[in-house]
Amino acid sequence: MKGSRIQLAVCLLLLAQARVAVAETDIDLGLSSDLAGGTLSPSAVMGIDTGFRLAGGEGRAFALDFSAEGAYSLLDPWFSGSANLEISAYRMSGPANLGLRLQTVAVLPATALPGSLAFALSLPFTLNGPGLSLSLAPVVSIDPLDTGYGSFGLDSGISFMVGNLVLKPGLGFALIYPWSGGTILSFKPGLTAAWYPGIPLSLEISGEYRMSTGDAALPVDALELKGSLAAAPVPWLLLTCLASSSMGSLTTESSLSLEASFTLARKDGGRELALPLMLGYESSAAGTGISLGLGLRYIF
Amino acid sequence: MKPRSIAFLALLFLLADLSAQGSSPDWYASSGLSGRYDGVKAELQALVSSAERAGIPPELLLARMVEGGEKRVDPARLVLVLTRDLDNYSKVLSVLSALPAVQTRDKASLIEGGGIALRSGMAFETFRRALLTAAGKGVSPRRAIDALIAVAAVDSRLALDDESEGRLALSLACSAEKVERFSSLSSLFVRGKAGKIGNQDLVGLAVSILDGGGGFLELEREIIRRIK
Numbered sequence: 001m002k003g004s005r006i007q008l009a010v011c012l013l014l015l016a017q018a019r020v021a022v023a024e025t026d027i028d029l030g031l032s033s034d035l036a037g038g039t040l041s042p043s044a045v046m047g048i049d050t051g052f053r054l055a056g057g058e059g060r061a062f063a064l065d066f067s068a069e070g071a072y073s074l075l076d077p078w079f080s081g082s083a084n085l086e087i088s089a090y091r092m093s094g095p096a097n098l099g100l101r102l103q104t105v106a107v108l109p110a111t112a113l114p115g116s117l118a119f120a121l122s123l124p125f126t127l128n129g130p131g132l133s134l135s136l137a138p139v140v141s142i143d144p145l146d147t148g149y150g151s152f153g154l155d156s157g158i159s160f161m162v163g164n165l166v167l168k169p170g171l172g173f174a175l176i177y178p179w180s181g182g183t184i185l186s187f188k189p190g191l192t193a194a195w196y197p198g199i200p201l202s203l204e205i206s207g208e209y210r211m212s213t214g215d216a217a218l219p220v221d222a223l224e225l226k227g228s229l230a231a232a233p234v235p236w237l238l239l240t241c242l243a244s245s246s247m248g249s250l251t252t253e254s255s256l257s258l259e260a261s262f263t264l265a266r267k268d269g270g271r272e273l274a275l276p277l278m279l280g281y282e283s284s285a286a287g288t289g290i291s292l293g294l295g296l297r298y299i300f
Numbered sequence: 301m302k303p304r305s306i307a308f309l310a311l312l313f314l315l316a317d318l319s320a321q322g323s324s325p326d327w328y329a330s331s332g333l334s335g336r337y338d339g340v341k342a343e344l345q346a347l348v349s350s351a352e353r354a355g356i357p358p359e360l361l362l363a364r365m366v367e368g369g370e371k372r373v374d375p376a377r378l379v380l381v382l383t384r385d386l387d388n389y390s391k392v393l394s395v396l397s398a399l400p401a402v403q404t405r406d407k408a409s410l411i412e413g414g415g416i417a418l419r420s421g422m423a424f425e426t427f428r429r430a431l432l433t434a435a436g437k438g439v440s441p442r443r444a445i446d447a448l449i450a451v452a453a454v455d456s457r458l459a460l461d462d463e464s465e466g467r468l469a470l471s472l473a474c475s476a477e478k479v480e481r482f483s484s485l486s487s488l489f490v491r492g493k494a495g496k497i498g499n500q501d502l503v504g505l506a507v508s509i510l511d512g513g514g515g516f517l518e519l520e521r522e523i524i525r526r527i528k
Binding site: 065131160200201270 | 453456457458459461476478481483484486487488489490491493494495496497498499500501504508513514515516517518520521524526
């Protein structure tokens, strides 16, 4: 009860001192098709990404973000989707920043995957210097489904700039209790390098090694590599390339997606209509697939 | 020798010639523009003279002429572009003249920087207001113009509205971030945009962090967090 009152007081304080409110929504509609085995498997895809932000005095901010995406197969009675809700409160002013973040991620069951419903509460703390930033975030998460788990952990990282390069070594650990029994202790050393060369282009490469040990059924070690490239060579074109690979002790998966988003119209207030073209590639134990997509994106 | 090197040498000779002779029509002969641009020589000469009369260092226009010649820009278009440049330089000079802190030796590079911001599509009123407000807060004209150039580079790709440009430029100019890093702003915004963060949200985020004493490192962290 006392905690609720404190939260309410914090919210009222934020609202009372609010000076900037921003709400933006991004809607994607499109058609996509898998080309596995040379046969077309068309599906309708949709996505929404919306958020509301309230900025108060002295860098205080409250944000609510919701995103969801889904795909409906036009040939089989089959639907897949996921949703993400994040509520966060931050103080982003001065050298020491503190936040409180509650995140809910739901993934619908799909072929060979049971689905999940994860809630995570974290308390990110950041110390910022002119060229160095330190962060610590204790995280508690729970997935109440039968296939789920309970866990707590700590993510830590350092960011520093070397010229136009941001280097981010990090280390995380988590103690995971699957409901099926046993315990998993997971360590995640990682390194990310992001390049911001001063032209409308950015490149990020990251690697993370997940070492797991314990007496649960499936403790898995895995090396995850990710890369992303974003570029705006001309005002009406935004290119995005995402690549990832996970090489685990049990499975190896990799994916690559390319998107060219053509801006069709822009209006004041950030409204924008774009035509994204997507090309995707996925490889896993289940097989290899290529997908093509075409859609409309409206931001308002 | 590469064409760019030849053009650079031509510009050096031209500037040396210009400083030795004032702006006599002989500059044209040593500019490397002879031949292709003979038909618009009188217009080019008139532009250089106008620049001198307005107090704008003529080498700024001459450098643009050589750049245009190197790119083999159509003569009529070159005159049009240079006329626009001269207009931009005049506007920038009019704002700089209202600032007490501008040193004569810095004037040419400040005018050139302001010209780059306006040429990138920034509205003059946005430029004027941000520069004067930043100067009123004790920011040096050099830093303020570098911030305006960085924001104009963002605008050239993501089409920010005028109000957002002004807010962002002022926050950047008054921030603790190093000037050498200003150019990374366009890369950071493209990263956020590719992660489906809208323009208004990106500007709000950047202004909030920069006004709070933070820099690009903090902005980068927050952009990546939101993308994830």
